[in-house]
Amino acid sequence: PPTPEFIAGLPKAELHLHLEGTLEPELKLQLAARNGIELDQKSVEEVRATYEFDSLASFLAVYYPAMNVLQTERDFYDLAHAYLQRAAAEGVRHAEMFFDPQAHTSRGVPFEAVVTGYHRATVDARDSLGISSALILCFLRDHSAESAAETLEASVPFRDLIVGVGLDSDERDNPPSKFAESFARARELGYRLTMHCDIDQVGSIENIRQVLEDIGVDRIDHGTNVVEDPRLVDAVRERGLGLTCCPVSNSFVTDDMKATEIVDLLRQGVKVTVNSDDPAYFGAYVAGNYEALAAKAGLSRDDVVQLARNSFEASWLDDADKARYL
Numbered sequence: 001p002p003t004p005e006f007i008a009g010l011p012k013a014e015l016h017l018h019l020e021g022t023l024e025p026e027l028k029l030q031l032a033a034r035n036g037i038e039l040d041q042k043s044v045e046e047v048r049a050t051y052e053f054d055s056l057a058s059f060l061a062v063y064y065p066a067m068n069v070l071q072t073e074r075d076f077y078d079l080a081h082a083y084l085q086r087a088a089a090e091g092v093r094h095a096e097m098f099f100d101p102q103a104h105t106s107r108g109v110p111f112e113a114v115v116t117g118y119h120r121a122t123v124d125a126r127d128s129l130g131i132s133s134a135l136i137l138c139f140l141r142d143h144s145a146e147s148a149a150e151t152l153e154a155s156v157p158f159r160d161l162i163v164g165v166g167l168d169s170d171e172r173d174n175p176p177s178k179f180a181e182s183f184a185r186a187r188e189l190g191y192r193l194t195m196h197c198d199i200d201q202v203g204s205i206e207n208i209r210q211v212l213e214d215i216g217v218d219r220i221d222h223g224t225n226v227v228e229d230p231r232l233v234d235a236v237r238e239r240g241l242g243l244t245c246c247p248v249s250n251s252f253v254t255d256d257m258k259a260t261e262i263v264d265l266l267r268q269g270v271k272v273t274v275n276s277d278d279p280a281y282f283g284a285y286v287a288g289n290y291e292a293l294a295a296k297a298g299l300s301r302d303d304v305v306q307l308a309r310n311s312f313e314a315s316w317l318d319d320a321d322k323a324r325y326l
């Protein structure tokens, strides 16, 4: 079986990581102090005690309020820098990182502070840590389609700093079709496209059908429920689409890592990948996710090597950069 040392030593790409989900209790307290924000919690233990949930909705109810401490360009820089440092130490060579501009602009934080702080961290990390990284702007699907359209237009001056557009937050009653127009516009702007199709959603197979047939995404986040429909599995495999799975996150939101489904898809030749989602909240960074899945599913070294290869193949690196890892 693959040891933690083997997993950490394996070059990996992380493709499903919410920067706001890397806010560790220590940094939350530091940023609150720096920004003069009064928190109800006074210690790391008290903050950690609030990082508790058993569903996507109960997670999101903790996640958005915690972001209030993020105010300035420097705060966003510090958040992304801390993640990239930690990821590099676990063998991540490339990261494609989600961020939620509406969670900040809706509090009065300028779009520019968010994107330039995060971007500056990617530039510094490439120079000082040797890790490449890119930003994916996510629309919050429980906000309106108009708000998504406005957010997309706000991104245009920063087009070169953003690789793609995604869709996250609460999936219930917020299907991909709600955002069809903004995703079409995002494609015109040259963005890559991805969307969350979460695993705990009733009817998510219809959402997976929509992202494949109606929206035309370049990747699917989670998406494990595709196993329910062999025709859609064939479509995913034939198009070479990556699925960005997050085993530890799954075990929080559904009590099930979905190891059986992830391995089933791996054996069927689908480009499944392993990722951490919101590591500060779910308690495992990417290496911990590989370890948890390997232990649960009895994976071999060859299996984890394949998962790591998939992570580069499913990435949005250009072919020359991919070739360095494959």
Ligand code: ADE
Pocket (backbone or CB within 6 Å): 018, 021, 056, 168, 169, 170, 196, 198, 249, 277, 278
């Ligand atoms: N935003 C951050 N993490 C998320 C998740 N796991 N699902 C949906 N939206 C999210």
Ligand code: ZN
Pocket (backbone or CB within 6 Å): 016, 018, 168, 196, 221, 277
């Ligand atoms: Zn996610």
